[in-house]
Structure formats: structure tokens, C-alpha cells
Amino acid sequence: MKIVFFGTPQFAVPTLEKLLNHSEFDVLAVVTQPDKRRERGNKLTPTPVKAIATAHNLPVWQPERVKKDTETLAKLKELDADVFVVVAYGQILSAKILKMPKLGCINVHGSILPKYRGAAPIQWCLYNGEKETGITTMLMDVGMDTGPMLQIATTPIGLLDNTQDLAERLAAIGGDLLVETLLKLERQEIQPIPQDNLSATYAPLIQKQDYGLDWSKSAIQLHNQIRGFYPNCTASFRNNLLKIAASVPLSCVCDRNLPSELQELIHKLPDLSNVSDRPGVVVNITKGIGAIVQTGEGLLLLREVQLAGKRPQSGWDFVNGTRLTVGEVFGAGS
Numbered sequence: 001m002k003i004v005f006f007g008t009p010q011f012a013v014p015t016l017e018k019l020l021n022h023s024e025f026d027v028l029a030v031v032t033q034p035d036k037r038r039e040r041g042n043k044l045t046p047t048p049v050k051a052i053a054t055a056h057n058l059p060v061w062q063p064e065r066v067k068k069d070t071e072t073l074a075k076l077k078e079l080d081a082d083v084f085v086v087v088a089y090g091q092i093l094s095a096k097i098l099k100m101p102k103l104g105c106i107n108v109h110g111s112i113l114p115k116y117r118g119a120a121p122i123q124w125c126l127y128n129g130e131k132e133t134g135i136t137t138m139l140m141d142v143g144m145d146t147g148p149m150l151q152i153a154t155t156p157i158g159l160l161d162n163t164q165d166l167a168e169r170l171a172a173i174g175g176d177l178l179v180e181t182l183l184k185l186e187r188q189e190i191q192p193i194p195q196d197n198l199s200a201t202y203a204p205l206i207q208k209q210d211y212g213l214d215w216s217k218s219a220i221q222l223h224n225q226i227r228g229f230y231p232n233c234t235a236s237f238r239n240n241l242l243k244i245a246a247s248v249p250l251s252c253v254c255d256r257n258l259p260s261e262l263q264e265l266i267h268k269l270p271d272l273s274n275v276s277d278r279p280g281v282v283v284n285i286t287k288g289i290g291a292i293v294q295t296g297e298g299l300l301l302l303r304e305v306q307l308a309g310k311r312p313q314s315g316w317d318f319v320n321g322t323r324l325t326v327g328e329v330f331g332a333g334s
Helices: 010-020 048-055 070-079 121-127 163-186 219-228 260-267 315-322
Strands: 002-007 026-031 083-087 105-109 132-139 149-156 234-237 240-250 282-286 290-294 299-307
Touching: 002 010, 002 048, 002 070, 010 026, 010 048, 010 083, 010 163, 026 048, 026 070, 083 163, 105 163, 121 132, 121 163, 121 219, 132 163, 149 163, 219 240, 219 299, 282 299, 290 315, 299 315
Parallel strands: 002 026, 002 083, 083 105
Antiparallel strands: 105 132, 132 149, 234 240, 240 299, 282 290, 290 299
């Protein structure tokens, strides 16, 4: 099967590698986003997909706008590919491109469609506290993730999973599911299933204002925001910006999958049950672990934070380094 691969970030790499290592597939070329300048040294850095493609001596095309780039469009047509595979490419394909390959364009999407259509399905899935997510392979049409579904694979979400953890797991699942999908599609063993548009939800790009923490929210809401928009959620601390990268909502429900020290802490919660203060106040400091903060509903343990201009550090190192005390107040982020 002759394939052109469209993809850009690390999330797309496992799928490309699966195709490159499979005897049934011939990856003809790769289309990815243009190189970007990074902060350190302002050097142009290739996309993760480009790095893999270059290592395998594949042709790589990086148009600014693929649907307007006549040279790339001509090359795509000349290849006469059986299928275009699209994984987190980052540009919308035109109807003209979608019609080029014999079997169509197959997208590997990081949610159980029709929920979480759009650019940030993993982030919003965590933000909303979902207990399960997955990968959907689908035939692309001109809409935003609206095409008929081919196959779905699911995975549970743990309480401490963040966007990075979940993306790595889903990327691996996506590679395997795509291989299975392509083989079945070629053998005509898949019947595409139309999506239920009435059940659809949307997962837009994350905006700067989404990162700010509001301590009047419940502990579980804050925790889901922190892990969903990892590692960029912010609070204010002593008039400075503080990133909070990892947390634990403390409740009487003990999760067996939590580390032993956290299970032990949760068992001690009755001792903290009478603690009540305004949202944002440090109500307890647990030795070796970190600070516990009052929220609008429940308590939140801060496991990993990052002061402006500093490296990320554990909640306990933060307590020691700042000499944090019970009664201090964290403000809202921005």
C-alpha cells in the first residue's frame, strides 16, 4: 500500500514508525509543518515527524499552507498514492487533496468520536474529568473531524494521568490501530460508520486564559485543569507567577492506583476534615510531600510547581526553598 504521511508533533511519530516498519506499507513521502525557531539560540528546529522522515531518507515537504501550495499539490497528485494518513498535522486539507488517494484520507484522532472533535481532544478530555478516552480512525471529509468512523480503541484514564502521559499512551495505541485499520480497509473488511452529530463536542485550541487557576473551584476541578493543561497552569504566590504542574485532590475515596505515600495521606484525612479556610490558603504542610491548599470544595495537594525563572521542583522542595508556612495564600493565576 502506497502511503503519504501528514503529521507534525511527537504524537504522530509512533504511527509513522509503525508504517515504516511494516512490510505491507510503502511510505512515499512526508508532509509536515515548517520548521520553527525555538527560544534557546533562536535556531530553526525540525518537527519530530520531519526528524524521523529525514532519518529514513524520505522526501519531506513543508508548505506554509498545503491547500494553496501548487508545487506540493502537484507532487501529491503525481505520487498516485493509495492513501493519505493524517496524524496531528495542524492544517486543514482541501476537498481537492482529500480526493487524491484511491482509498481516501485516514485520520488518527485522539478521542472517542464524536466527542472532542478539534485540535486539543486530550487536554479537554482531562479537563472535563473523563474516566475513559481512546483513538478513532476515520475517513476524512471537509469538516472538522466529522468523517465516518472506521475503528475505535479505548483506554482508561487514571486520576494522576496528565496530558503528556495520556498522549504517549494514545500515540502508541494509534499506531497499532492505524495498521489494523489500513489492512482491513484494503481487504474491504470495514464498514465506515457515520458520526452522530447531535452527540458531538468540540475541543478547541488552549488559550492563555485557560491556564489561570481560580481557587474558588473545587479541588477536583482544579486538579483536572492542572493535568489537562499540563504543565502551564498558573497561580500567584507572593506577587509572583507560579506554575503548578502536578496535584492530588484529597478526598475520602482512596484510589488503589495511587502511590503508597498518597494513599497513606488520604487515610489521614479525617484529621484534616475540620480544617476550613478561604480558598487559596495553605492549611497543612505534609513532611516529605508538600503543601495542602483549601479550595472552594475540598483540599488540593501541590506535588510539583515551578517558580518564574526556576526549574520545576517537587512540592516538598518548594516548601523548603520558600519556607512556606500554614496560613499563606495563593492567588488566582492569569
